[in-house]
Amino acid sequence: MTATIIDGRATAQRLHARITARVAELAVSHSLVPGLAVILVGEDPASQVYVGNKTRQAQAAGIRHFDHRLPIGATTQELIDLVKALNAREDVHGILVQLPLPPGVDDSAVLAAIDPSKDADGFHAINVGRLSLGEPATVPCTPLGCLSLIRQVIPVMSGKRALVIGRSNIVGKPMAQLLLQNDCTVTIAHSRTRDLPQLCAESDILVAAIGRPRAIAGAWIRPGAVVIDVGINRIDDGSGKSRLVGDVDYDSAVLRAGAITPVPGGVGPMTIACLLLNTLNAAQRIRF
Numbered sequence: 001m002t003a004t005i006i007d008g009r010a011t012a013q014r015l016h017a018r019i020t021a022r023v024a025e026l027a028v029s030h031s032l033v034p035g036l037a038v039i040l041v042g043e044d045p046a047s048q049v050y051v052g053n054k055t056r057q058a059q060a061a062g063i064r065h066f067d068h069r070l071p072i073g074a075t076t077q078e079l080i081d082l083v084k085a086l087n088a089r090e091d092v093h094g095i096l097v098q099l100p101l102p103p104g105v106d107d108s109a110v111l112a113a114i115d116p117s118k119d120a121d122g123f124h125a126i127n128v129g130r131l132s133l134g135e136p137a138t139v140p141c142t143p144l145g146c147l148s149l150i151r152q153v154i155p156v157m158s159g160k161r162a163l164v165i166g167r168s169n170i171v172g173k174p175m176a177q178l179l180l181q182n183d184c185t186v187t188i189a190h191s192r193t194r195d196l197p198q199l200c201a202e203s204d205i206l207v208a209a210i211g212r213p214r215a216i217a218g219a220w221i222r223p224g225a226v227v228i229d230v231g232i233n234r235i236d237d238g239s240g241k242s243r244l245v246g247d248v249d250y251d252s253a254v255l256r257a258g259a260i261t262p263v264p265g266g267v268g269p270m271t272i273a274c275l276l277l278n279t280l281n282a283a284q285r286i287r288f
């Protein structure tokens with residue numbers, strides 16, 4: 001058996017097209033242009049690439065973006081002051097602080113300063129709490145994108161056994177909440193988990209988000225399972241060139257899974273499309 005390949009790029013393009021159309025409608029109906037402010041501190045090359053992709057795609061959808069690049073030495077207070085100034089602006093509907101912030105900056109304090117209604121990433125404690133209570137919340141972009149990809153192949157998840165590997169605030173924990181809301185039986189595995197292969201073998205849905213290249217072996221996967229690979233790891237391919245691989249060993253997993261996301265072209269494009277969706281939704285929530 002060879003798995004169905006879940007095409008995140010094509011799914012993200014369809015979502016992007018719907019967002020673009022809605023943004024154009026809002027301009028005509030309400031003279032409203034959704035605005036996204038992006039804050040990047042320091043020169044981390046990966047963060048620079050991510051932020052560049054986010055702002056480019058926002059622009060392509062007709063969303064106005066406001067870039068704030070701060071030097072590595074920026075203080076917690078400077079960031080809080082910037083966030084507060086963005087909270088007060090009527091033309092900014094979504095605010096994103098690219099993580100990780102440099103050592104020495106209190107990222108919790110910076111995220112807490114974001115107006116929860118402008119929290120494009122869904123990282124504010126109010127949105128985290130609302131999600132865990134099952135109340136309407138802004139949901140972090142990567143798990144939101146993963147859920148949409150899972151739905152493509154499992155429209156009704158009720159009763160499925162789901163394994164989330166990784167317990168980060170950005171992916172693992174909110175992913176587990178979303179799967180729970182969809183009536184899955186959810187297990188969260190992490191670096192201290194014992195017998196990961198056995199847990200994988202029992203799971204109908206497996207979401208890998210640990211940031212370790214090809215750590216999940218194909219032989220562990222339950223035949224027919226849906227595998228969502230959040231990992232984006234750059235490795236040396238042996239000939240001096242680098243390439244991107246996921247957290248799952250794709251070549252062996254594709255032979256056992258029922259459906260699988262590739263890397264690149266799986267979860268990555270969905271994350272950005274969901275960021276634009278969160279920004280659009282924040283703009284649409286304002287009272288006209």
Ligand code: GUN
Pocket residue numbers: 096097098099100121141142170271
């Ligand atoms: N760093 C890694 N992933 C993310 C994300 O989804 N949002 C933000 N703000 N920073 C990140």
